[in-house]
Amino acid sequence: MQQTTIDRKDEKIKALLIGICLPDQDMAAREASIQELERLADTAGMATVGKRIQRREKKSPRTYAGEGFIEKCLEEAGEEGVDILIFDNDLTGSQARNIERMFSIEAIDRTEAILRIFHDHAKTKEARLQVRLAELKYELPRLRSMWTHLDRERFGSRAGAGVAFRGMGEKQSEKDRQRLQREIYDIEKAIDRIIRRIDTQRKRRERDCRNIGLVGYTNAGKSTLFNRLTHAHVLVEDRLFATLDSTARSLSPRSLNHGTLRNVVISDTVGFISNLPHHLIASFRATLREAENADLLLNVIDISDDHFESHMEEVDRVLREIGAGDIPQLLVFNKMDRADTAVMQRVRRNYPEAVLISASRGDRIENLLTEIHGRLNAPRQYRLSIPQSEQRAIHYAHSRGRILKTAYDGNLVKLTVEMGSREIRQLEAYVEEG
Numbered sequence: 001m002q003q004t005t006i007d008r009k010d011e012k013i014k015a016l017l018i019g020i021c022l023p024d025q026d027m028a029a030r031e032a033s034i035q036e037l038e039r040l041a042d043t044a045g046m047a048t049v050g051k052r053i054q055r056r057e058k059k060s061p062r063t064y065a066g067e068g069f070i071e072k073c074l075e076e077a078g079e080e081g082v083d084i085l086i087f088d089n090d091l092t093g094s095q096a097r098n099i100e101r102m103f104s105i106e107a108i109d110r111t112e113a114i115l116r117i118f119h120d121h122a123k124t125k126e127a128r129l130q131v132r133l134a135e136l137k138y139e140l141p142r143l144r145s146m147w148t149h150l151d152r153e154r155f156g157s158r159a160g161a162g163v164a165f166r167g168m169g170e171k172q173s174e175k176d177r178q179r180l181q182r183e184i185y186d187i188e189k190a191i192d193r194i195i196r197r198i199d200t201q202r203k204r205r206e207r208d209c210r211n212i213g214l215v216g217y218t219n220a221g222k223s224t225l226f227n228r229l230t231h232a233h234v235l236v237e238d239r240l241f242a243t244l245d246s247t248a249r250s251l252s253p254r255s256l257n258h259g260t261l262r263n264v265v266i267s268d269t270v271g272f273i274s275n276l277p278h279h280l281i282a283s284f285r286a287t288l289r290e291a292e293n294a295d296l297l298l299n300v301i302d303i304s305d306d307h308f309e310s311h312m313e314e315v316d317r318v319l320r321e322i323g324a325g326d327i328p329q330l331l332v333f334n335k336m337d338r339a340d341t342a343v344m345q346r347v348r349r350n351y352p353e354a355v356l357i358s359a360s361r362g363d364r365i366e367n368l369l370t371e372i373h374g375r376l377n378a379p380r381q382y383r384l385s386i387p388q389s390e391q392r393a394i395h396y397a398h399s400r401g402r403i404l405k406t407a408y409d410g411n412l413v414k415l416t417v418e419m420g421s422r423e424i425r426q427l428e429a430y431v432e433e434g
């Protein structure tokens with residue numbers, strides 16, 4: 001991806017943020033989104049010199065926002081100057097190039113801003129591979145329009161010739177597409193090897209350990225809570241996407257106030273954010289693997305954020321997308337020391353089974369540990385369909401669970417069983433959906 005650079009020493013890149021609000025969209029939601037984009041720009045090392053939202057009936061196919069609106073925004077920036085435009089949406093390759101050509105300024109979108117942050121924060125080989133994969137999947141659909149100027153030039157020189165031929169731009173685009181696809185294939189193979197290693201390590205842990213995954217919106221305080229529970233020293237910053245790698249640790253000795261929590265491993269994961277593209281989520285499947293295979297998810301929510309409920313919806317969407325939507329969750333409302341009393345009362349009323357804590361101050365961590373203990377050891381009901389020939393599985397169900405109902409359907413033994421989340425894993429192949 002093209003990176004913006006400026007010559008002024010120690011001076012931040014100046015970014016102008018632009019969004020649009022369509023008739024079916026809520027302006028308050030668009031304003032919240034562009035405020036979040038400002039935080040993304042700050043994390044990417046840019047200084048926001050203006051935020052503008054245009055009400056439009058539909059998107060401009062050439063420049064997304066209106067050309068006159070963009071020109072007016074740049075004029076209003078005046079002496080401040082603007083080095084880059086960041087759009088609070090996904091731009092097509094042609095839209096970005098049209099804007100750059102018309103206004104002589106670089107234009108990127110929300111996804112590319114996130115990718116730049118990921119690129120800067122990726123420290124391990126695993127994270128760098130996943131970031132590179134996300135970058136390639138972002139670039140691939142934008143290749144086709146990168147070389148159209150070559151076709152225009154060549155067709156112009158052959159005007160009136162009446163000869164159909166494959167343009168130079170199309171040939172170059174095809175070469176680039178094949179190159180990117182080969183690199184995507186190689187990286188996906190490497191990530192597959194990483195995932196196999198992660199799964200092997202997880203299976204070893206499962207013999208003796210329960211697994212907890214920390215998930216949540218970016219900057220909700222997951223890493224702070226992770227450090228509090230494990231006495232690790234994971235980087236904590238008041239910036240988006242401070243954590244890109246999954247880090248696993250055992251509970252610290254001070255957290256072992258329950259004997260049954262002695263063999264618990266907690267994994268911190270990358271934070272989620274609104275409008276996170278599917279390809280970006282898919283690229284981080286190695287990092288999110290711990291969440292997919294957890295016995296319990298701690299969904300950490302920043303209760304001091306005015307938009308925490310919409311953030312909860314976004315986290316649920318991503319969890320469903322990665323196949324972790326059915327894993328038991330414990331809602332952990334963090335930063336209670338910063339929240340209004342009225343907000344906390346509403347949360348207690350609407351989410352009675354949730355836990356309110358302050359990870360930074362250590363408030364109510366004992367309550368959280370007690371709830372984790374209860375969740376990890378609470379049995380659930382499952383319906384099993386086991387072939388009669390699988391006597392070992394049937395015996396396992398009777399010895400490890402409490403049989404509530406038994407029925408027969410042809411060659412199948414139909415069991416309704418109450419069993420712990422760890423024990424049911426041995427019978428996953430026989431669990432009925434729903």
